[in-house]
Amino acid sequence: MAMSSVMEQETRVHVVDGDLDYLYYADEPEEPPLPRKKVPTGDIYEAARAGDVERLKVLLERGANVNVRDAWDSVALYYACLAGHLDAARMLMERGAICSENTFDGDRCHYAALNLRVRKLLKVFEARPPPLDPLPRSLRELFLSSKSNLRYVEGLQSALHEDNIFLDQSLPSKSFLGDSFSNEFNPDFVMFVHGQPIEAHRAILIARSSYFKSKFEKDWKYKKEVRLSNAKLTFPALFSLIQFFYTDRLDVAVEDMEDLARICKVCGCTGLQTAVEKELLHQKYAEYKHLRNVDDSQRRFILQGSSLPEEERLPCAMRKLLNLSLMKSKGERALSNKSCTMQSSAKINCSTVANNTKISESPEGMLLRSTLCNSAQCSKDNNTSDMVMQDDHADVAFVVEDTMFRSHQVILAARSDYFWARFCRMKGFKENDVELVQTDDVALPVLQENDLNTGTFEHLLEYMYTDQLSRLDPNQAEELFDAASRYLLFPLKKVVADALLPHLESATPAELCHWLLTADMYGVWKLREYCLDTMAVNFKIFSETKEFRRMLCQLPPPSGESSQRTSAPSAPGGESKGNQGNLLDDLRDKWLEAEGAELDKRDESAVQFDRMLEMLVVTAQREAYEEDDSLASVMGELEVA
Template identity: 55%
Template sequence: MSQERSYTIHPDLDALDFDPDEIEPSIPLKKVPAGDIFEASRAGDVDRLRYLIESGMNVNARDTWDSAALYYSCLAGHLEAARMLLESGAICSEHTFDGDRCHYAALNLTVRKLLKAFEARPPPLGPLQGALRDMFLRCRANQVFVEEFENPVRLMGQSLLNDGSNSNDFPPDITFFVQGRPIEAHRVILSARSSFFKRRFETKWKDRREVRFASEKLSYPALYSLIHFFYSDRLEVTVDDMEDLVEICKVCKCEGLQKVLEKEMFHQRHAEYKALRNVDNSQKRFILQGLSLPEQDRLQAALHFILQTSLANSNRQNADISDTLSGFDEIQASGSADDLADICVKVGEKSFRCHQVILASRSEYFKARLSHMTDFLERQDGLSSHSLPFLEEHDLSTEAFEKMIEYMYTDRLKDIDPDQAEEIFDAASRYLLFPLKRAVADALIPHLEMVLPAELCQWLILSDMYGVLKIREYCLDLIACNFETFADTPEFRAMLLTLPPPSGDSLLRTTHPSAPGASVNSDQGNLLDDLREKWLEAEAAELDKRDESAALFDKRLEMLVLIAERENADVHADDSLSA
C-alpha cells in the first residue's frame, strides 16, 4: 500500500489574501496562432487561417496525404473556414482532383452550395491582375474568342464585352496568328512571364508586329489560355486542352505551371470514371489561381523584375547624361532590349523608363494621356526620333513617383518614409490611383504602432482629409480605447478645435463607425461621431443606456473644447506680450 503524501501550507502564505483580479496579467495576452494550415482547417480556426493566409501561405499546398486545406474544412463542415480559403484562391472546380474531393467529402448541403457558388464565380482578381486582364480583354481579337467560347455567367461582371467599349483605347503591340486566328498582346507582359518570349522579342521578332505560326498542331485555345494567364495570374483551360497547354509550357519555359498541370492531368486520368463522359458532354474546365504557384512564378514577381531592370537602366541613363542632346538620345535608345521600355517619364531632373501598358492599365490619367497625344512627344528640345516617347510630370518628387510606379507594377509597397505619405496620398488622387492609398496605409501601420499621441492626432486628420480609411479606423480605435490618455494631451484638445462638432440629435449620429450620417452625403461620417461610437463599443455600454452614455461623452468633449479654447487664448496672449 502506497503512503498518502501529506501537504502543508506555509504559515506566511496562509495569511495572504489573494484578489482574483491580481492573478490576471496586467497586459492582455495576445493569442498567437499556432499549427499549420491543415490543422487550422480541420479545427475551423478562422483566426489562425487568416494569420497564415496573410503570411503568404499557399492555400492549395498539399500535406503528406496529398490533401489540400479546403478538403479538411469541407470534410469537417467548417463553412467560414472553407469560405476564407475559397476567397483566397483555393481550387474547387468539379472534375478536377481537388474539386472532386471537396464536393464528395462535403459534410452537408450548405458546404456543397458554397463550393458551387465559388465554382461559378471565381474569387475576384487583385487590382494589378484585374487591370491587366481588362486590358487584355479590351483587345478586339481576344473579345471574339470570349464571345464564342466563354460562358458570360462565369465572368460575373468582370467581362468588358457588354460595357459599350468595342475598341481598345490602348492597342496591343504584337499579334499572334494560330490556325488563322489572332491573339493580341503586349510584348512587356509576355517577356516578363516567359524567357522564351523575351528571347524572341530581342532577336527573331524584334521589329515584327505580327507573328504567324505555321504548325497546325499548335492549339489556339491552349495558347490563348496561357497568354490570358500571363495577364491575370488565373488559368482557365478546358480539361481537353490541358495536354496541348503542357506542350506549350515546355516551349515557353513555364516550368512551375507545367508541373502543376502535369500533376493535375495525372489525377484526371485516375478520376476519369467520375466524369461520366457518355452522360455529360459539356466541356470541363480547370481553374488555377496564381497563388498556387511559387512566388517567383507569379505576376507580381515577374513585373517586379522588369521594374528593377527599368530603374537600373534609368539610373544609368541619368548618371551618363552629357550636356549634348545627341548623347542623351544614344543613352535613351540603349537598354531597350533589357527592359522593353517604350515610354520615358521625366520627373524633376530624373527620367524613368516605363511601359505604356502598365501605366495605362493602372491609371485612367495615364491611359487618357497616352492614348490621345500625338506620338506622346511633349518636349521641344529637338531630340531625334530615335529616342523614347516622352512625358513630363510636374509638382511631384522623384521619390514619390518611384513609390507610385512600384505600386503600379507590383500592387504593394515594400516600405515607405512616413514623411512621404501626404505627397503620395495627394498623388494617388491626382493620378486616379486610389488603391495606392490602401497600400501606403498597409506599409505605415507598423510605424503608427510606435508613435506618440500627438503624432497620431496628425495622422487622424491627414487620413480623414484624404479618405484613407484604414489609417483613420486605426487612429479612432486607438483613441477610443485610450481616450483619457489622449484627453490629457494639448495636441488632442487643439485638434478638437479644428473638427466639426458631433451630432447632437441621436437621429443624425453615425450609427456605425465610418458610415455616413443621415444628412451627410459622403463615404465617411463625422470624425467625432465615429469616435463616440467606437468609445461606446470600447466601454461596452448597455443598449438601453447608449444615448445617456453618448450624452456624457459629448459633455466631456465640450469641456475639452473649453480647455482648448482657453489654452489657445493664453498662447495668443503670450505671443502679443512677447511682441
C-alpha cells in the same frame, strides 16, 4: 419568349445569398455548430481540419498558399469540407481556394462534404469565383480590349453556357475598353496559330517568359506578327497561356492540358508546367461518374497564380520589368553624364596636347591623343553597358525633378484613367509641351511631372506595376495619398494604409491626431478606423495632450446631421462606408463600445462624453488665448529692445 429566355438564364446561374449565412436546405434539420479545436502551432491543414478560423486567418495573412497540397495530395479546403467546418471553408474560398467541380481537388471537396450546407457553399463559390486583384484585373481588361481576343472569349462563354457550364471569366465593363482604347493602345504583336490571331503586348510577354524575351531580342525584333503552324501547337492552349500571362489565373479545357504542358516547357514556365502535368495525372485516374457523357472540352481546369513559385507570379514578373526600366533609365543618365564629362575632358586635353609639339609628335603623345579623343565613346563599366543594351520596350518617359523614368503606356493606361486620358490627348505626341528624347534608336515622348518628388513617383510606378509597395517611408504616406487621388489610383490608398499601420503602433498621440485628420480628408477608411479605435480606448491619455485638444477645435461638434459631417461617405477616392460621418460622432460611438455602457445608460454616457468634449474645447481655447498673449508680450519686448 423573352420571359422564357430570362427563366432559362435564371436556372443556369446560382443565386448568391447576400451574406451566405443561410446555407442549408429545407429538408435538412438545422444542427448546432460542430465543435472547434485550437491549434496554436498547427499548419494550414490542421487548422482547416480543426475549424480554427483564428489560426487560419493568421496563416493566410502570413502568406500561406491556400491551394498547396500536402503529402497526401490534399488541400486545406478538402479537410475543412471533410470535417464540416463551414466558416473555415468559406474563409479558404474567399482567399482564393479553387472548388471547381470538374477538377481533381474540386471533386474531392464535393464528395467529401460532410453535409448539404458545405456542398451548397461550394456551389455558391463555384458560380462566383474569387475576384482578381487590381493588377491582373486591369491587365485582363487590357488583354480583352483587343477585338479578336474578346471575340474568342465571348464565343467560348456562349458555347459553355449552352451546356450549363460556367467559365471562370467575366467580360470587362470599363467604359474605355471601346474603340478609343483599342485605337490608342492596340497590342503591338500578333501571333497567328493555324490562322487564328492572338494579340498581345511585347512588354507583358517579355516580363512573363524568357522564350519571348529571347525571340524579341533576335528573331522577332522587328516583326509585328508571326505565323505558327506546328501541328502540336493548338490555339486554345496557347490562348490560355497568354491570358494567364495577363491575369495570373489559368483557365484551360482538360483536352488542351497536354498541349499546354508542352508550350510551358518551351516558354520556360517551369512551375506552371509542373502544376499542369501533376493535374494531368489526377485527371487520368479521376472518375467523373456524373459527367460520363461530357467530353474533355467541357471540363475546365482553373489554377491561381498564388499556387506557383514566387518568381512565376505576375507581380514578380512585372517587378522585373519595372526594375529593368528603372535601371536602364539610371544607366542612360550615368552614361550620358559620363559621356559629357569625358567629351569636355577630351576637348581640353586634346587642345593641350596639340599645343605641346613634343608630346604630340612622340608615340606616347599620339597614344594619349587617341585615348582622350575616343574615351567619350567607350565605357569601362561593363555592367552599365550590358544593362543599357537590354530592351525594355518602353514607349514613354517621365521627368520628375530632373530625373527621367522610362515606362510603358499600356500598363499605366490600364491602371489609371488619368494616364489613359493623358496619353490619348497627346495626339501622336505633337503637342507643344511634349518633347522627344532619342534612346536606343527610338524617340520616346517625355512628359513633365510637377509637384512630385522622385521617391513618391517611383513608389507610384511600383504600385502600378506590381500592386505592392516596398520600403515605404511613413513620411511619404501623405504625399502618396494625394498622388492616389490625383492619378485616380484609389486602391493605392489601402496599400499605403496597410504599410503605414505597423509604424503607427509606436506613434505618439500627436502623430495619431495628424493621421486621423489626414485619413478623414482622403477617405482612407482603414487608417481612420485605427486612429479612432486607439483614441477611444486611450481617451484619457489623449485628452491630456494639447494636440488632441487643438484637433477638437478644428472639428464640427458632435451631430448626427449629415450637413455637419467632416467628410461625405462618397468622398472621391474614399472607400464606400455608409456610416462614415462626423468624426466626433464616430469617436463617441467607439468610446461607448470601449467603456461597455449598458443599453439603458447609453444615452447618459453619450451626454457625459459630449460634456467632456466641451470641457476639452474650452481648455484648448484658453490655451490658445494664453499662447497668443505670451507671443504678443514677447514681440513687444523685442520691439522695445
